[in-house]
Amino acid sequence: MVSILTVNYNQAAVTADLLRSLRRIRYPNIEVVVVDNGSKEDCRWLSEAFPEIVLLFSGSNLGFAGGNNYGLSHCSGAFVLFINNDVEVEPDFLEPLVRAFIDFPQVGMVSPRIHYFDEPGLIQYAGSTPMNPFTIRNATVGYRQKDVGQYLDIRPTAFIHGAAMMVSKEVLETVGSMSEDYFLYYEELDWCSRVLRSGYQVIYVGTSLVHHKESVSVGKLSALKTYYMTRNRLLYARRNFAFKERFISMLFFCFISLPKGLFTLLIKGDFHLARAFVQGVYWNLIH
Numbered sequence: 001m002v003s004i005l006t007v008n009y010n011q012a013a014v015t016a017d018l019l020r021s022l023r024r025i026r027y028p029n030i031e032v033v034v035v036d037n038g039s040k041e042d043c044r045w046l047s048e049a050f051p052e053i054v055l056l057f058s059g060s061n062l063g064f065a066g067g068n069n070y071g072l073s074h075c076s077g078a079f080v081l082f083i084n085n086d087v088e089v090e091p092d093f094l095e096p097l098v099r100a101f102i103d104f105p106q107v108g109m110v111s112p113r114i115h116y117f118d119e120p121g122l123i124q125y126a127g128s129t130p131m132n133p134f135t136i137r138n139a140t141v142g143y144r145q146k147d148v149g150q151y152l153d154i155r156p157t158a159f160i161h162g163a164a165m166m167v168s169k170e171v172l173e174t175v176g177s178m179s180e181d182y183f184l185y186y187e188e189l190d191w192c193s194r195v196l197r198s199g200y201q202v203i204y205v206g207t208s209l210v211h212h213k214e215s216v217s218v219g220k221l222s223a224l225k226t227y228y229m230t231r232n233r234l235l236y237a238r239r240n241f242a243f244k245e246r247f248i249s250m251l252f253f254c255f256i257s258l259p260k261g262l263f264t265l266l267i268k269g270d271f272h273l274a275r276a277f278v279q280g281v282y283w284n285l286i287h
Contacts, residue, residue, distance in 0.1 A: 001029045002094060002166070003075035006085045007067035008036045012043035014213070015085040019050045027094040033074050034085075037067035063183035064162070072177060080172065084163040086213035088117060096208040097166045100154060108171040108200025109192060111160035112208030113142075113151060124212055126151035127204035128159040131189070133245035134252050136237045141204075157204040162188035163212045171195055179239075185225070186232035193240045223276035230261075230280025238284070 004022060008015040015034060022032060032053045036043050038061040047055040058070045068082055079101065081094070093112055100110045114125035126142030138158065142151050165188060175198050178187045192202055237249045258281065265274040 001077035003077035021088040035071040065178035127157040227276040
């Protein structure tokens with residue numbers, strides 16, 4: 001059995017699109033768990049429109065990791081597919097992901113090939129490079145390339161993608177779930193690093209395809225996104241880098257990334273984003 005877990009936050013109509021696409025999949029043994037993460041809008045109609053789902057209510061916004069962790073106790077599958085509510089899937093996307101766990105005995109996490117929903121055929125994710133221990137940056141393989149079949153392979157990758165990631169129950173039991181310290185963004189990268197350090201493989205499965213609408217809940221250029229991306233980029237380095245790498249990465253950030261990022265936002269007149277950027281840095285100074 002595969003447990004499919006998604007989190008809804010004030011986007012019930014978007015979540016319904018995901019659920020409709022899940023109704024078309026061919027894999028025979030699934031359960032679908034939806035966690036409403038403290039939405040202000042009433043989403044109880046989802047359980048009426050989709051009686052096959054389990055609909056849970058967290059009562060408050062627990063963040064990405066918190067909302068998903070809240071739903072884990074209701075997942076009974078051998079594998080849990082964490083999928084963003086702004087994703088729509090292909091009917092045959094699930095079989096290759098399950099197959100990867102069979103073909104690679106040491107695999108702990110997998111992610112499919114991801115296209116942009118609003119730009120058909122354009123790749124968002126086809127694997128990932130390792131995190132640079134100095135710049136605290138990595139690159140997504142195939143990013144914004146036209147998909148002409150160049151990434152239909154199955155291979156180890158440095159990171160899964162948080163929009164669609166399948167994890168075995170074994171990993172959940174031995175490594176644990178996502179850290180809720182991040183609240184939003186980078187928590188899946190931190191989790192992936194912990195899984196790799198525990199001796200498991202992380203696999204990109206190019207024969208599986210999903211379509212991602214991206215940043216529906218928070219906005220593509222919102223202050224909230226800017227704050228958490230900055231805050232958690234530094235938090236990730238503090239939690240996962242060795243002392244020497246951590247020291248150099250903080251110097252790089254303070255003398256290159258910080259002034260460059262702040263200048264770019266100010267010159268564009270994005271003052272609310274510049275403030276969020278500084279607040280994200282400041283959080284790390286007082287925590």
